[in-house]
Amino acid sequence: MTVAAHYFTVSQITKYIKELFEVDLVLQDLWIEGEVSNFSRSAAGHVYFTLKDEAASIRCVMWRLLAEQQIYLPSNGEAIVAHGRISIYEVQGTYQLYVDALQPAGLGVLYLQFEALKKRLEAEGLFAPERKRPLPPFPRCLGVVTSPTGAAIRDILHVLGRRYPLVEVILSPTLVQGDEAPPQIVAAIEALNEHTDAEAIIVARGGGSLEELWAFNDERVARAIYSSRLPVISGVGHETDFTIADFVADVRAPTPSAAAEMAVPDQGELQGTLNLRRNRLVALMRRQMAERRSALAAQGRALSRLSPQAKIASYRQRIDELTRSASASLAHHLALRRERLHGHLLRLQSLSPLATLERGYSITRQLRTGEIVRSVAQVAAGDRIETQVSDGKFEGVVRKTSNVKRENVNHEAKEIRGEQDRELVFRGGIQRVRGRSAPTGGGRVDSG
Amino acid sequence: MHRLEEGGLTLDESIALFERGMRLAKQCGQKLDEAELKVSQLMPSAKGGYETIPFEEKEVS
Numbered sequence: 142m143t144v145a146a147h148y149f150t151v152s153q154i155t156k157y158i159k160e161l162f163e164v165d166l167v168l169q170d171l172w173i174e175g176e177v178s179n180f181s182r183s184a185a186g187h188v189y190f191t192l193k194d195e196a197a198s199i200r201c202v203m204w205r206l207l208a209e210q211q212i213y214l215p216s217n218g219e220a221i222v223a224h225g226r227i228s229i230y231e232v233q234g235t236y237q238l239y240v241d242a243l244q245p246a247g248l249g250v251l252y253l254q255f256e257a258l259k260k261r262l263e264a265e266g267l268f269a270p271e272r273k274r275p276l277p278p279f280p281r282c283l284g285v286v287t288s289p290t291g292a293a294i295r296d297i298l299h300v301l302g303r304r305y306p307l308v309e310v311i312l313s314p315t316l317v318q319g320d321e322a323p324p325q326i327v328a329a330i331e332a333l334n335e336h337t338d339a340e341a342i343i344v345a346r347g348g349g350s351l352e353e354l355w356a357f358n359d360e361r362v363a364r365a366i367y368s369s370r371l372p373v374i375s376g377v378g379h380e381t382d383f384t385i386a387d388f389v390a391d392v393r394a395p396t397p398s399a400a401a402e403m404a405v406p407d408q409g410e411l412q413g414t415l416n417l418r419r420n421r422l423v424a425l426m427r428r429q430m431a432e433r434r435s436a437l438a439a440q441g442r443a444l445s446r447l448s449p450q451a452k453i454a455s456y457r458q459r460i461d462e463l464t465r466s467a468s469a470s471l472a473h474h475l476a477l478r479r480e481r482l483h484g485h486l487l488r489l490q491s492l493s494p495l496a497t498l499e500r501g502y503s504i505t506r507q508l509r510t511g512e513i514v515r516s517v518a519q520v521a522a523g524d525r526i527e528t529q530v531s532d533g534k535f536e537g538v539v540r541k542t543s544n545v546k547r548e549n550v551n552h553e554a555k556e557i558r559g560e561q562d563r564e565l566v567f568r569g570g571i572q573r574v575r576g577r578s579a580p581t582g583g584g585r586v587d588s589g
Numbered sequence: 590m591h592r593l594e595e596g597g598l599t600l601d602e603s604i605a606l607f608e609r610g611m612r613l614a615k616q617c618g619q620k621l622d623e624a625e626l627k628v629s630q631l632m633p634s635a636k637g638g639y640e641t642i643p644f645e646e647k648e649v650s
Contacts, residue, residue: 298626298628301626310627425593426607
């Protein structure tokens with residue numbers, strides 16, 4: 142045995158081995174199934190255990206931070222699967238599995254994470270039924286968050302086009318799987334909320350494996366749906382797939398197509414409803430018109446019963462009667478008046494100087510002045526006079542005057558002369574007087 | 590419709606409502622008949638906001 146020209150220190154070789162481990166892709170990302178033994182937790186909170194099967198064992202460690210996130214931690218004797226990387230613990234010169242996830246054997250890791258997140262968000266109230274908002278019954282604009290090239294958008298557009306082409310669709314394109322998907326989905330939901338007139342949002346992805354649907358189990362996506370101002374319909378995967386997004390969404394649809402169906406009414410049904418209502422409207426109007434028409438007819442009949450025709454007839458009769466009695470009374474009056482007129486005429490005739498003249502009286506006037514001669518004092522010898530008799534006049538000249546003494550007559554004559562508007566008729570001292578008080582005065586004088 | 594069914598309207602009011610109803614029915618029918626799905630795509634714009642551009646469906650291979 143010769144002394145080697147070159148040798149490693151322990152540290153050097155250990156580091157070399159460690160590097161070998163760390164460039165090996167299998168060792169950096171692997172699942173190991175085995176039975177747990179020597180499970181322990183250090184004071185610092187790290188978890189240590191050994192995984193073994195019938196022939197071998199491997200040391201495992203899970204750091205405190207990771208261990209705290211685990212909802213499931215195994216105990217000795219349990220069969221589990223653990224995920225992590227294998228590296229060298231230089232101090233002890235041992236290799237071990239640095240665990241970052243573990244679960245009971247037979248269950249998927251993702252499933253456990255899913256359950257953990259679901260539990261947490263549920264406790265926070267993100268799934269609360271009272272938080273679910275109703276969808277707009279007749280949306281004018283719908284936002285769709287999905288891949289622009291996937292089957293989901295094709296299905297959704299097909300359904301919307303068939304059911305309710307009135308709606309305007311705004312696609313907010315996003316990746317729907319991979320690590321980049323969750324932040325993109327979040328941004329797509331926010332963009333629709335903030336920059337469009339969308340009234341509801343469909344978040345969709347076609348069917349796939351649990352891993353492929355994983356973006357919809359992301360907590361960020363869940364919170365974005367929760368914070369969305371617009372109601373969200375989730376349509377992720379197939380009927381049997383449930384994602385966290387489904388639980389948070391206001392409405393969960395089993396598939397993208399179903400989400401589209403729930404988002405809008407069906408135009409066929411709408412047409413049907415429309416026709417139904419139109420018919421009802423027409424029937425309603427017909428009935429009302431008929432009712433009004435018959436009401437009108439009834440009122441017309443009532444009105445004709447109240448017609449003033451009868452009243453008019455009775456008034457007309459009354460007018461007849463009044464006219465008749467008026468004309469009768471008028472005739473009576475006229476006859477009466479005529480009779481009185483006749484009486485007056487007779488009286489007048491009896492007072493006329495003509496009648497007096499006929500009885501032999503005459504009227505003498507001064508020819509020059511036309512003055513009626515009542516007194517002998519009015520004339521002197523030589524005066525020309527005119528004398529009127531019943532059938533004419535004749536002229537003469539006064540030859541001589543002489544007074545006749547008759548007290549009675551003079552007195553009467555004097556009295557009468559004092560009044561105005563009188564005309565005296567003389568004959569031998571007896572006179573008749575015509576004037577204002579003619580009938581009585583005349584009568585009295587006449588008899589005197 | 591409801592108001593018509595309730596009654597108590599004047600004839601003029603009824604007729605106005607009826608005409609309005611029929612007009613609306615016609616409009617709704619036309620809208621349904623003429624409607625064609627409009628689809629656009631929301632894209633981040635160069636200016637930093639968002640803009641909508643027409644969306645053309647690509648065939649899924």
